[in-house]
Amino acid sequence: RKEVEQDPGPFNVPEGATVAFNCTYSNSASQSFFWYRQDCRKEPKLLMSVYSSGNEDGRFTAQLNRASQYISLLIRDSKLSDSATYLCVVNIGQNFVFGPGTRLSVLP
Amino acid sequence: GAGVSQSPSNKVTEKGKDVELRCDPISGHTALYWYRQRLGQGLEFLIYFQGNSAPDKSGLPSDRFSAERTGESVSTLTIQRTQQEDSAVYLCASSLEVGYGYTFGSGTRLTVV
Numbered sequence: 001r002k003e004v005e006q007d008p009g010p011f012n013v014p015e016g017a018t019v020a021f022n023c024t025y026s027n028s029a030s031q032s033f034f035w036y037r038q039d040c041r042k043e044p045k046l047l048m049s050v051y052s053s054g055n056e057d058g059r060f061t062a063q064l065n066r067a068s069q070y071i072s073l074l075i076r077d078s079k080l081s082d083s084a085t086y087l088c089v090v091n092i093g094q095n096f097v098f099g100p101g102t103r104l105s106v107l108p
Numbered sequence: 109g110a111g112v113s114q115s116p117s118n119k120v121t122e123k124g125k126d127v128e129l130r131c132d133p134i135s136g137h138t139a140l141y142w143y144r145q146r147l148g149q150g151l152e153f154l155i156y157f158q159g160n161s162a163p164d165k166s167g168l169p170s171d172r173f174s175a176e177r178t179g180e181s182v183s184t185l186t187i188q189r190t191q192q193e194d195s196a197v198y199l200c201a202s203s204l205e206v207g208y209g210y211t212f213g214s215g216t217r218l219t220v221v
Contacts, residue, residue, distance in 0.1 A: 034209050042214070043199055043212035043213065043214050043215050044151070044199075044212050045212070046209040046210070046211065049209055087150075087151070094156065094158060094164060095153060095156055095164060095166075095167075096141070096153075096210075097153065098143075098150055098151040098153075099150070100150040101150055
């Protein structure tokens with residue numbers, strides 16, 4: 001099993017839709033979790049950290065389920081500008097491992 | 109500086125030549141990471157520095173790859189005797205310390221011809 005796995009995608013959704021991504025991780029000792037977004041031919045940028053209690057930032061909500069070892073990202077009222085690849089990041093010891101990413105295309 | 113700075117932004121080199129890539133982290137960031145991203149692929153961990161601790165080199169793909177960091181400042185990634193499969197974007201990231209989200213530089217796009 002890979003250390004970090006994500007929904008394969010791509011997700012093609014209309015503007016205004018709600019979309020959710022899942023990410024699973026293999027190391028039960030992982031403590032730090034993040035979602036990054038990466039635009040085409042650009043570097044990844046931190047979208048949000050994921051806290052145990054779940055957290056929300058505007059239209060974005062992140063959840064952590066330690067028992068099942070997965071994290072999720074929910075995007076409400078999606079915008080054209082949300083089109084990107086969403087990367088799940090999990091610490092494995094001192095290192096951070098990136099998932100393969102899920103590509104989202106928001107269509108007009 | 110305000111962000112993570114990488115240089116050069118693009119590098120084209122002939123197969124067999126050595127290249128050196130540079131990363132200037134955000135001032136005060138103790139953790140520094142190098143990743144590689146091939147076209148259309150995910151990020152591949154290469155090496156990690158945390159303060160004055162011994163670096164985690166477990167991701168370096170071969171002994172042609174090496175990296176150094178002086179204290180909590182600049183890091184250089186050196187690739188010796190470059191091969192075509194080394195062509196990729198090399199991304200550097202820094203963070204305040206382990207456990208915090210980190211900031212990426214815009215990368216060095218390496219093309220080996």
